[in-house]
Amino acid sequence: MPAMTRGPEALLVLEDGTALRGRSFGAPGEAFGEAVFNTGMSGYQEVLTDPSYAGQVVTMTAPHQGNYGVNREDPESPRIQVSGFAVREASHRASSWRADRTLPEELADAGVVAIEGIDTRRLTLRLRTAGAMRCAISTDDLDPRSLAERTRTHPGMEGADLARHVSTKEPYEAAALVGPATPDRRPILRVAAYDFGIKRNILRRLAAHGIEATVYPAQTPAAEVLAGDYDGVFLSNGPGDPAATTYGIESAGALLGKVPVFGICLGHQLMARALGLSTYKLKFGHRGANQPVLNTDTGRVEITSHNHGFAVDPSASTSARPAHVESGFGPVTLTHWNLNDETLEGLRCNDIPAFSVQYHPEAAPGPHDASYLFDRFRALMEAHA
Amino acid sequence: MPRRDDIESILVIGSGPIVIGQACEFDYSGTQGCKALRAEGYRVVLVNSNPATIMTDPEFAHATYIEPLTPESIAAIVEKERPDALLPTLGGQTALNATVALAEAGVLDRFGVRLIGAGIDAIRRAEDRRQFAATMRGAGLALPASGFAHSLDEATAVAREIGFPVIVRPSFVLGGGGSGLAATEDELKAVAGRGLAESPISEILVEQSVAGWKEFELEVMRDGADNAVVICSIENVDPMGVHTGDSITVAPQQTLTDREYQRMRDAALACIRAVGVDTGGSNIQFAVNPRDGRQVVIEMNPRVSRSSALASKATGFPIAKIAALLAVGYRLDEIRNDITGETLAAFEPTLDYVVVKIPRFAFEKFPQADPRLTTVMKSVGEVMAVGRTFTEALGKAVRSLERPDLEAPAGDPALDALGTATERRVLDVEALLGAGNSVDEVAAASAIDPWFVDQIALVADTAEALRGKDLGDLTAEDLLEAKRRGLSDVRIARLTGSNADRVRARRAELGVEAVFKTVDTCAGEFEARTPYYYSTYEEESEVRPAARPRIVILGAGPNRIGQGIEFDYACVHAAFALRDAGYETVMVNCNPETVSTDYDTSDRLYFEPLAAEDVLAVCRAERPEGVIVQLGGQTPLKLAHTLEGEGFAVLGTSPASIDLAEDRGKFATLLRSLGIPAPPHGEAASVDEARRIADEIGYPVLVRPSYVLGGRAMEIVYGPDELEGFVRTAAAAGPDHPVLIDRFLEGAIEIDVDAVSDGRETFVGAVMEHIEEAGVHSGDSTCVIPPPTLSEDDMDRAEEIARALAAALGVRGLLNVQMAVKDERVWVLEANPRSSRTVPFVSKVTGVPLAKVAALVMAGRTLAELRAGGLVPPREVYRTLAHTAVKAAVLPFGRFPGQDTVLGPEMKSTGEVMGIDERLGPAMAKALTAVGAGLPSGGTAFVSVANRDKRAIVFPAKRLAELGFTVLATRGTAAVLARAGVRVTPVRKRSEGGRDIVDLIRAGRVDIVINTPFGRGPRTDGSEIRTAAAAAGIPCVTTLPGALAALQGIEAIRDGLPAPRPLQEYQAPPPPPEQLRLMEPEPEPARAAGEAR
Ligand SMILES: Nc1ncnc2c1ncn2[C@@H]1O[C@H](COP(=O)(O)OP(=O)(O)O)[C@@H](O)[C@H]1O
Ligand SMILES: Nc1ncnc2c1ncn2[C@@H]1O[C@H](COP(=O)(O)OP(=O)(O)O)[C@@H](O)[C@H]1O
Ligand SMILES: [Mg+2]
């Protein structure tokens, strides 16, 4: 048999005992985390390096991964963030003029445990029907029973506060990472960006809209940011349970009404909680690049990039798609809805300059349909300058 | 936006006959579209000249016109029907071009017909390469450097500016017609000349060649609220320079990073918006430079297309149906996704499998044609396969082709040869990798992306690891690896010196068996309601238990010459009839263009190769009451024995009976015992034996090899020398491959009979008379119902023979018999215990749905029961029809320059059309117009016939002269005509030098050619004349009966064609569906079917 496709044996188990045998194509060892599936057909490098996947074992539903290798431009953070990676077939050759090396090389060097050759559709269907579960991949313990048992001793995602672990330790200027804000959009605006696990492309999109960002650690007190006299504050995406990310909720609450705020993903959930709305865990979340979101302002449908396991509860309202909810900061318009499952995807405060979306207008990976939200952020700041 | 109420009736234009570049994908699209519009309550008016389509079944439209797709003919329909709107985007290039012509002629304005889907400006912006380039540049999208030319000089000037190599691409042409690469000025002259001739507006684009770049297609949909989504990305394995229709393609794209893919997606959405397609689907092609990622737009098709059919099958997203709904006002987020039932059409499908399409070619039919793959599309069909990985899907696609010669690498190809694409190229890639060349070397030589080459290297490695091993020594893991890499059981058997049955048994023993997964549009995120499955070697199977008894229908596989849409038609009818009768129908097929592979044609769809291993796996998963093998042509028939051997019931005619009809020796004995005359015949294993047999039988003889492998198959031979040549070269006869020799019945009238039998009685659908004499393959000849010249006695005798054969063969289901009438006798040429090419034609013309009847008979109904239910008329109706229908064949000679266009016993046509009228003349004229060889009403006729035809040509030539034609003739023919008092002008043959007839044809000075062949071979005068006629697009009649028929057509045209009438008026109304549903399956259909045998 061709040696190159055959790594050492590896085993993936779910906490319910589901076991899939395959071959290792990353580092040897064991990985534990919440098993989630992503249905995007391209963009594995962005997924692997997205800090929102911290603490998760990711399986891609698309069978071939690694085809175009890994390159220097596409990481969304300085390192691989997933705890483990599970695929049907990994490519051991990188085919792209931009590729630096192969995916298996990258994973092995990063010490990330990865398994290939498994029936990822079976895994996906199990997660869809039974809901998100704890999971392990091991190259050491190939006994499903013992591995499953140990899996069950690990903590789950509910109640997990992970943002502060993936956040920057020190504030820094985005320009150092993604270059200066484009001078095409004037005036250049200054924004404080809370890093709960921020993706690099958010910084690029801000810069492309003439917005200069200073990135702050997740636990930075609001007062410190307010003292910087920024045109606006951005609340980033990130991993974990929003309810457990209490510092983020507090900061959001202290900032709302004082400065224009834009939140994405975890940032949206934190802002919603600060407004007094609640959040809940979805059965298996949304992860992929094909989710239809209706923008109730325009009546148009956007195809959007998603990565979230929690969602904002549009309150006790009984109507299917309530237009508004009340909050401690006045009425809130519910602006975006997921057409697949009618979950809330975005909101806007009526009385104060703040809005947020659950999905990823910065894409990377995924379509650019929602890129206009960065324009909207700019417009909001200009209006409140 | 809800449904539009400002329109009530909608005209849909179909795509006409199957031609290279436009196949049955438009039947699939059109059928979906018509169904959707009908269900929305619109009055649907349909025009399509192709009778073998499901869409032209009367129940899919309110008024169905089987009429030529010329602007004049459609204008007459518009005038009569006064539709409120025209949906031009479902019928391919044909419908778009017809729409533009109708708009330009002012017909749409005059009758207040609105275009829905795409407006005329959008069509022009997309189809006119000049406007397209301007539009794209305006939208900020890059294209290769280019300029436009209307003459050779202009073309040269543009090319000099851009720099060679360049590609020439005409506007408004389909399937890459008239396009080509030119590396030098000389080459440019040839290519540009062809391009200018092909373009209806004599305009070509001369463009920088990006041959060797990666080629991609995106399928995009947009609704009236400007929501736009990408349904599918497709990547070509063969790089730019090979037409996408001829390329091996993969969905989804595999080698672009998300960043590049999203850039392409942005460009595609910008493109559809800039072109201004209001609603519906578009196909947008891109090229990407593999060295730096530069992207350019190649073209866009503002309509459903071959690729959109593929994308629909690949994703489960019914593009044509949604396009139709969007055209009448719905938005994407107002339409449900049928597959999940819970989500909406506003999303982008995501795949957790890989789809591979491979084109199927027919070069063996056109030995003089250039087999290199270029920008001009040459394939006649395609297969699609689904697997969890590329290698698995590739292997399945390869075995779906039914080309034993293309199943495994062979020979010792040279690395340099990879630069030229051929149908063998992927196999050569594998061979070279197997022989030790590196992935990089092979990728560089072929310009195929290294990722694909690397994947093929995995296949090569897997095969090498098995080579020479003993099957018994292979472990489960070895076999699993081989199956996951797409190796067929046949290939594993060959590598291990075993046979496929033993490989299958060994797999079963080790538990290495295929499971089935679902195509669900969403990669498992939502539950799928629609059981659309593919096999794969994985852990978990998703086949759902069934509530009702199941019947498996095996489809016909890829379109090819000789087995096309007509067989799919029969399979689809069976699915409809059996579903109505209470069965769960299970379709197995691998042709993405078809209606049969639409997910809602049958209850369960398996997108699988029609190879034994795959079909058996389906049967094991489904445990059906029985399997129908007689509707998909020769393909499933071959599986009858294997199925029976594995314990699955073959419904209808038994495998033993099928054998009896297919085995020439046994069949001849049967005919003899029934006292039915057949041409004397024999089999020869050597030249000497062949001579002896031919002497015995008497010349001319018809010879064919018993075993054909990519060569010419059948020929009429007039003497011993010719015979020797054939036996030595073409047939390579030997003891294993004898040559079959039949007495050739010269000057015989050929007839076709389609009948259905329940084992007790036989109903004859029709006896059809061919216009051309026997010797022109039945698939290529023009054929008429009711028979215009046969006597009642002949028809009685033909029916009698069909009944006798049905009884003797134990036919349950369909039977097709080909016969010839000569010397006051009816001879049998062959009998096929299966559906035939003519079943749709007969069904349309007579209104009796033969395939439905046959399916119900196979499920145990009797003809008497079906007659009581109204499905079968009390007695045969074909003789007493109040109308006449002509079926004419469409030939692909235009695609294969240099190929002689003469008709013979070897089938060459790709498709067919029908003309229908009360009288033969108009029906004939319409059929020929629909073929594209529109008859002239006056002008110049050129006549040149073989000696044997000289006497008989006098009357038609005289009549032409009387009708005012200028008659030209070559010397010999002219002399005979002059002697008979016909005014005739002699012209030179090419071999006589000077300004000759070929020059006149090329100069457009001739309007019709009548030329019967004498002498064979590509370089004869006749061949050049016919080739020139084909190139000039004028009718070229190659038989005497054809000339007489053409004459009737010409007379009809001069008299003025009668107003078109819809099929619904010609046909007796079909029985209402309630009546079908009344016939519940019998309590134990399994046993009933078993007992029946
Ligand atoms: N500029 C070019 N350089 C090289 N090949 C080209 C170029 N443009 C088109 N082709 C090739 O020609 C094929 C047919 O061209 P296209 O415009 O798509 O014609 P069609 O309308 O028949 O689809 C393409 O699939 C591609 O492989
Ligand atoms: N003995 C014969 N005499 C005259 N023509 C024949 C004879 N046998 C076959 N043909 C011609 O050759 C054609 C093809 O032969 P057939 O046996 O039907 O082959 P296929 O299996 O391809 O349909 C027929 O349609 C008929 O026109
Ligand atoms: Mg094209």
Ligand SMILES: [Mg+2]
């Ligand atoms: Mg035949």
